[in-house]
Amino acid sequence: MADNKKIIAVVGATGAQGGGLVRAILADTGGPFAARALTRHPDSDKGKALKAAGVEVVAADLDDAASLERAFKGAYGAFCVTNFWEHFSPERELVQARNMAQAAKAAGVSHVVWSTLEDTRRWMPLDDDRMPTLMGKYKVPHFDAKGEADQIFRDLGVPTTFLLTSFYWDNLIYFGLGPKRGPDGVLTIAFPMDDKKLPAIAAEDIGKAAYGVFKRGREFIGKTIGIAGEHLSGEEMAAALTRALGQQVRFWPVEPEVYRGFGFPGADDLGNMFQFKRDFNDDFRKARDVNFSRSLNPELQSFEAWLSRHKTQIPVD
Ligand SMILES: NC(=O)c1ccc[n+]([C@@H]2O[C@H](COP(=O)([O-])OP(=O)(O)OC[C@H]3O[C@@H](n4cnc5c(N)ncnc54)[C@H](OP(=O)(O)O)[C@@H]3O)[C@@H](O)[C@H]2O)c1
Numbered sequence: 285m286a287d288n289k290k291i292i293a294v295v296g297a298t299g300a301q302g303g304g305l306v307r308a309i310l311a312d313t314g315g316p317f318a319a320r321a322l323t324r325h326p327d328s329d330k331g332k333a334l335k336a337a338g339v340e341v342v343a344a345d346l347d348d349a350a351s352l353e354r355a356f357k358g359a360y361g362a363f364c365v366t367n368f369w370e371h372f373s374p375e376r377e378l379v380q381a382r383n384m385a386q387a388a389k390a391a392g393v394s395h396v397v398w399s400t401l402e403d404t405r406r407w408m409p410l411d412d413d414r415m416p417t418l419m420g421k422y423k424v425p426h427f428d429a430k431g432e433a434d435q436i437f438r439d440l441g442v443p444t445t446f447l448l449t450s451f452y453w454d455n456l457i458y459f460g461l462g463p464k465r466g467p468d469g470v471l472t473i474a475f476p477m478d479d480k481k482l483p484a485i486a487a488e489d490i491g492k493a494a495y496g497v498f499k500r501g502r503e504f505i506g507k508t509i510g511i512a513g514e515h516l517s518g519e520e521m522a523a524a525l526t527r528a529l530g531q532q533v534r535f536w537p538v539e540p541e542v543y544r545g546f547g548f549p550g551a552d553d554l555g556n557m558f559q560f561k562r563d564f565n566d567d568f569r570k571a572r573d574v575n576f577s578r579s580l581n582p583e584l585q586s587f588e589a590w591l592s593r594h595k596t597q598i599p600v601d
Contacts, residue, residue, distance in 0.1 A: 292362065293363070297334060301363075302322075303491060305495055306339060308494075308495035317361070319339050320341075321334045353390050356390075359391065359393055361394065363397050364388070368426040375429070378432060381429075385436045385437045385442050385444075389441065395443055395445070395502070396443065397497050398437055400448060402568070403431025404556075407560065407567070408560060415560070423560065426553055445497050445505055447494060447509060448511070450572055457599070462598050462599055466536070471531060471534065472534045476540040476559055477518060477561060477562040480517065480561070481517050482521070485584075489585055493511045493584075497580060512572035513577065515569055521535065521587065522534055524587050528591040540555045541555070
């Protein structure tokens with residue numbers, strides 16, 4: 285009976301990660317949970333679609349602590365995520381994470397899954413000049429603030445699972461990282477990772493893994509766990525893209541300093557991110573075991589499976 289279900293308040297329910305979790309909860313019709321979708325815009329098309337699917341939709345803003353406390357009230361669980369790319373501010377991400385942690389504490393939420401990433405400064409201190417320091421005190425701003433925020437949840441005593449996510453293959457569609465034609469007309473993907481493997485995932489599978497975490501109860505509270513669908517080198521990704529798109533895709537192992545200079549917003553942040561993943565590849569990969577990820581989400585997609593569903597969405601001119 286729906287009334288007996290435990291509520292999971294889902295931040296980012298209209299987005300990739302939270303949306304995947306809401307869909308996973310809805311798909312498990314006999315399961316123990318019901319989703320409560322948080323959005324700033326309940327009357328948006330996405331908000332209305334969630335309501336039409338039978339989801340409780342409530343207004344909440346990560347910049348408004350009181351709205352979060354209202355939205356978390358009565359919830360058993362909360363999925364917490366920030367969207368760095370909306371404002372490019374690690375400081376704002378930290379405030380938003382604190383707002384969620386405090387709201388979860390005040391509402392007595394039993395299990396938070398915090399979508400986080402490494403604070404890369406633990407591996408690469410600010411005075412390490414292998415990569416530039418950005419925004420005054422970060423190496424990879426969109427990673428570092430998330431990792432720094434882990435301690436906020438810990439300090440407040442919020443029962444939290446720290447979920448290390450991975451690069452979305454969906455970035456090939458939505459984030460401008462798809463293949464571009466080189467001067468010779470050959471489609472090219474460029475990541476400054478040499479021959480190192482990039483753990484990555486279908487964005488949809490992050491929410492499904494979070495669902496798996498909630499279903500396992502208290503097992504991962506207080507723990508950091510990482511997920512990926514597959515670890516592939518640039519060459520392996522290019523070969524899979526070549527097969528899927530039916531035309532040659534080449535991998536260009538661009539140097540990080542060249543990538544940082546590409547000039548699009550966040551190019552320096554992403555250049556540092558890829559360099560971090562290259563230079564600390566063993567640690568980065570070890571934290572994201574594919575078999576473990578599949579144990580949380582048996583439907584976990586490989587790159588090839590993701591491509592077979594999404595290849596026509598990859599913009600290729
Ligand atoms: N792209 C990647 O490869 C990758 C990999 C790992 C991690 N990440 C991280 O993923 C995060 C973004 O997650 P996503 O991809 O799921 O997001 P998304 O699809 O871009 O959607 C953003 C979501 O965040 C919500 N949101 C943003 N600001 C909010 C606010 N002030 N109050 C309430 N809700 C807010 C939006 O809700 P409304 O607009 O409905 O309010 C929306 O649901 C980023 O921080 C990024 O660093 C990305």
